[in-house]
Amino acid sequence: MARKPTSKETARKPNMREAILAAAEDLFATNGFNAVSVRDIAHAAGANPGSVTYHFKTKDGLLLEIYRRHCGPMNLRRSELLAAARRVRDLQDRLEAIVRAYVVPAFTSGSDLAGGGARFTRLRAVMSAEGNEVARKIIAQTFDDTSHAFIDAIHDSLPHIPRTDIVWRSHFLLGALYYSLVTPERVSRLSRGEADGSDAANAIEQMVQATVAAFQAPALDQAVPARRPTVASNKT
Amino acid sequence: MARKPTSKETARKPNMREAILAAAEDLFATNGFNAVSVRDIAHAAGANPGSVTYHFKTKDGLLLEIYRRHCGPMNLRRSELLAAARRVRDLQDRLEAIVRAYVVPAFTSGSDLAGGGARFTRLRAVMSAEGNEVARKIIAQTFDDTSHAFIDAIHDSLPHIPRTDIVWRSHFLLGALYYSLVTPERVSRLSRGEADGSDAANAIEQMVQATVAAFQAPALDQAVPARRPTVASNKT
DNA sequence: ATGCTATTTGTACCATCGTACAAAAGAACA
DNA sequence: TGTTCTTTTGTACGATGGTACAAATAGCAT
Numbered sequence: 458m459a460r461k462p463t464s465k466e467t468a469r470k471p472n473m474r475e476a477i478l479a480a481a482e483d484l485f486a487t488n489g490f491n492a493v494s495v496r497d498i499a500h501a502a503g504a505n506p507g508s509v510t511y512h513f514k515t516k517d518g519l520l521l522e523i524y525r526r527h528c529g530p531m532n533l534r535r536s537e538l539l540a541a542a543r544r545v546r547d548l549q550d551r552l553e554a555i556v557r558a559y560v561v562p563a564f565t566s567g568s569d570l571a572g573g574g575a576r577f578t579r580l581r582a583v584m585s586a587e588g589n590e591v592a593r594k595i596i597a598q599t600f601d602d603t604s605h606a607f608i609d610a611i612h613d614s615l616p617h618i619p620r621t622d623i624v625w626r627s628h629f630l631l632g633a634l635y636y637s638l639v640t641p642e643r644v645s646r647l648s649r650g651e652a653d654g655s656d657a658a659n660a661i662e663q664m665v666q667a668t669v670a671a672f673q674a675p676a677l678d679q680a681v682p683a684r685r686p687t688v689a690s691n692k693t
Numbered sequence: 694m695a696r697k698p699t700s701k702e703t704a705r706k707p708n709m710r711e712a713i714l715a716a717a718e719d720l721f722a723t724n725g726f727n728a729v730s731v732r733d734i735a736h737a738a739g740a741n742p743g744s745v746t747y748h749f750k751t752k753d754g755l756l757l758e759i760y761r762r763h764c765g766p767m768n769l770r771r772s773e774l775l776a777a778a779r780r781v782r783d784l785q786d787r788l789e790a791i792v793r794a795y796v797v798p799a800f801t802s803g804s805d806l807a808g809g810g811a812r813f814t815r816l817r818a819v820m821s822a823e824g825n826e827v828a829r830k831i832i833a834q835t836f837d838d839t840s841h842a843f844i845d846a847i848h849d850s851l852p853h854i855p856r857t858d859i860v861w862r863s864h865f866l867l868g869a870l871y872y873s874l875v876t877p878e879r880v881s882r883l884s885r886g887e888a889d890g891s892d893a894a895n896a897i898e899q900m901v902q903a904t905v906a907a908f909q910a911p912a913l914d915q916a917v918p919a920r921r922p923t924v925a926s927n928k929t
Numbered sequence: 930a931t932g933c934t935a936t937t938t939g940t941a942c943c944a945t946c947g948t949a950c951a952a953a954a955g956a957a958c959a
Numbered sequence: 960t961g962t963t964c965t966t967t968t969g970t971a972c973g974a975t976g977g978t979a980c981a982a983a984t985a986g987c988a989t
Contacts, residue, residue: 473937489823491727494976505938510978512936586822586875587725597882604883624884625899632872633865639822646833647840648860663861667907674906677898709966731947741968746948748966931989938983945976953968959961 474512476502482523486580489587490520517591520584524592527577528599534562535603543610552614556630556668557661559607563634564657575638575657582635611672618676630668637664710748712738718759722816725823726756753827756820760828763813764835770798771839779846785905788850792866792904793897795843799870800893811874811893818871847908854912866904873900 480502484493495516499506513519538558545551563578584592604627611623637644637660644654653659716738720729731752735742749755774794781787799814820828840863848859873880873896880890889895 487824489725489727491725492823495978496976507939507978507980508937510980514978516977583822585872586819587728588723601882608883621884621888622899622902624880624888625896626903628873628880628883628890629865629869629900629903632870633868635872636821636868637864644860644864646837647844647864648857652857652860654864660861662913663858664865666858666910666913667862667865670910671903671907674902677902730945732945743948743950743969744967746950750948752947933988934986936983936985938981940980940982942979943977946974947972948974949972950970951968952970953966955964955966957962957964959963 473502473504473508477504477509477512477519478523478526481519482576482580485520485523486576486583489583490516490589491587495519520589520591521595523577523580524595524599527573528595531562531574531577532599532603535559536606538562539606539610543613548614552611552672553665553669555607555610555614556665556672559627559630560634560661560664560668564638564661578634579638582639585635615672618672619678622676623672626668626672626674629671630664633664633668709738709740709744713740713745713748713755714759714762717755718812718816721756721759722812722819725819726752726825727823731755756825756827757831759813759816760831760835763809764831767798767810767813768835768839771795772842774798775842775846779849784850788847788908789901789905791843791846791850792901792908795863795866796870796897796900796904800874800897814870815874818875821871851908854908855914858912859908862904862908862910865907866900869900869904 477498481493481498484498484501495509496506498504498519499509509516509519513522535558538561539555542551542554542558545554562574565574581592581596585596608620608623608627611627612618612620615623637654641654641660644652644660713734717729717734720734720737731745732742734755735745745752745755749758771794774797775791778787778790778794781790798810801810817828817832821832844856844859844863847863848854848856851859873890877890877896880888880896
C-alpha cells in the first residue's frame with residue numbers, strides 16, 4: 458500500500474501497521490477471533506480503531522494479513538529443515554530429524570520475531586478450533602503441500618507402516634503441538650510444578666521423543682487381532 | 694428450577710430445555726462460544742430467545758449447565774474403565790487398557806446420547822482453545838483428579854519413566870484427542886480419502902496404538918545425550 | 930513555505946448482542 | 960371451571976460490535 462520507501466518506510470517511527478498486526482496476533486491467539494473486537498486490538502496497539510480499517514479494510518482482512526505474514530517464512534524454514542533431514546542416512550535418526558523439522562519451526566519463528574512462531578502456531582490452533590472460515594481456506598491451500606511432504610518423508614523412513622497410519626499419527630502430532638501451545642499451564646499443574654509447560658525447548662524434546670516412538674509403533678492391521686466392530690475400511 | 698415432577702417433568706412433550714441444551718452444545722462445539730448468539734441457539738432449538746434466559750439465566754449459565762450435564766457421567770465411566778484396566782495383569786496390556794479407558798469415553802458418551810461424548814469433548818476442546826473462563830474453572834476442578842488418576846495408573850505400569858514425562862505424553866494424548874474431534878476432515882483430506890477422520894472406532898484404534906507406543910518411549914534424560922541449551926530443570 | 934500523499938483521528942451509523950420483563954399460553958389440581 | 964404455577968412469547972433497552980467517512984495531521988519533494 459505504500460509507494461515511497463525512501464529508506465525509511467518500514468522503519469517509520471512506531472509503525473502502526475506492525476503494532477496492530479502484533480496486537481491482533483496476540484489477542485486472537487489468546488482469546489479467539491470473535492472474542493476480540495477491533496477496538497480491543499486498536500487499544501492494545503495504541504492505535505485508533507479507524508486505523509485498523511485503513512490498513513486492513515476489515516477484521517477478516519487483518520486475520521488474512523497475519524497469515525500471509527507468517528505462512529511463507531514458516532513453510533520455507535520447514536522445507537529447508539525437511540530437506541536436510543531427508544539427507545540423514547540412519548533411518549532412526551532421519552525420522553527424528555524429520556519430526557524435529559516439523560516441530561521446531563512451530564515453536565520458534567524462522568523469520569523475524571522471537572516467539573513469533575509459537576504465537577502464530579497458537580493462533581492457528583485457536584482458529585482451527587473455532588472453525589474460522591478465513592483460516593480454514595488459507596490453511597488447506599498453504600499447509601497441505603508441506604504436510605504431504607512431511608508425511609511422504611516419514612513414510613520413506615518407515616516403509617512398512619501404511620500411509621494411512623502415518624497420516625493419523627502426524628495428525629496426532631499436530632494436535633499435541635497445538636494443545637501444548639494453547640494450554641501449557643496444564644502441564645505445569647498436572648506435574649505439580651515439576652515441569653514447565655511454557656518451556657519451549659523442553660516441550661520440543663518431549664514431543665519429539667514421544668512422537669518418534671508413536672510413528673514407530675506397529676501398523677494397526679497386524680496389531681489388533683479382533684476387537685472393534687465397524688472398521689473394515691482402511692488398508693493399504 | 695421445576696417443582697412438580699409428577700412423573701412427567703422430565704418427559705414433557707418436546708422438552709424445550711433439553712432442545713436448547715443440545716442445540717447450544719452443538720453450536721458451541723462447532724463455532725466456539727462467542728461466535729454463537731443466544732438467538733442462534735434459540736432458533737436452532739425451535740425456541741424463543743427469552744426461553745433461554747428463563748431456563749439458564751445467562752449465556753454463561755447455559756454453558757455451565759452443559760458441563761454439569763456431562764462431567765459427572767463421563768468421569769464416572771472413565772473411573773470404572775480405569776479401575777477395570779488397573780486389574781489387567783500383563784503390563785503391556787494394562788497400559789493399553791488404561792489408554793483405552795481414557796480415550797473411549799471421550800468419543801462415545803457413557804450416559805445418554807449416541808455421539809454425545811464426542812460432541813462434548815469437542816466442546817471442551819474449543820472452549821479450551823478460546824480460553825473460556827467458565828470452562829477453565831470447571832475443567833480444572835472436575836478433570837484434574839481423573840487426570841491424576843490416569844497419570845498415576847500409567848506411571849504404575851511404566852515405573853522406569855519419570856512422572857514428568859508421563860504428564861507430557863498424556864498431555865499430547867489429550868491434544869491429539871481434541872484435535873481429532875475438531876478437524877476430522879483433515880485426516881480424510883491428507884490421506885486422500887483412504888481414511889475417514891470421522892470414523893470414531895478407527896480414530897480410537899489409531900490413537901490407542903500410537904499413544905501406547907509414545908508412552909513406552911524411553912525417558913528423555915537417557916535419550917538425548919547433549920543438544921539443547923536451556924533445559925537443566927526437569928528430573929525425578 | 931507549499932503542495933501532495935499517506936496516515937491517523939474522531940465520530941457516527943446501523944446491526945446485533947445479552948438480557949430483562951410483561952403478557953400470553955399451558956398444565957395441574959381443587 | 961377457576962386458580963395457581965410453570966413455561967413460552969414478544970418486545971424492548973442499553974451496550975457493543977464492524978465499518979464508513981470526513982476532517983485533521985504528518986512526512987517529504989519541490
